[in-house]
Amino acid sequence: MEKQEGKIGFTKFAESWNGRLAMLGIAIGFATELMTGKGILEQLGLM
Template sequence: MTQLQPTVTPKLEQPKFGFNDYAERLNGRAAMIGFLLMVIIEYVTGKGVLSWLGLQ
């Protein structure tokens, strides 16, 4: 008796957690938004982010 193998590969959804393309893309976008906000804060207040936060 021979077993038949499936002929169609199932379309699996990419995981949303861990080291994968989705997570890396999301992390990169969050970093870009954070950097842009930091630059805007420095421009508007005239002080660096550390000074603005009271850490310097």
Template structure:
């Protein structure tokens, strides 16, 4: 019964955490591309940081 604790929350570099990290990074990258295409300026300029 090794899989009994698979839903248990764990800290660190677990496969589940890395999957979510990759998914959120892909969403952020696509969002930055859409902002650049729609506004015609980079994300940092769009937010007024540069």
């Protein structure tokens, strides 16, 4: 029987995707801030 690597929890696979998605979210946040002239919190109505 072959050992299968899990894709749930703190695995290298999960952490790689977590980092990639976090970088994408930050880039999108900066881009929308440049386009609208408002910060992220202002866009969400929190300030």
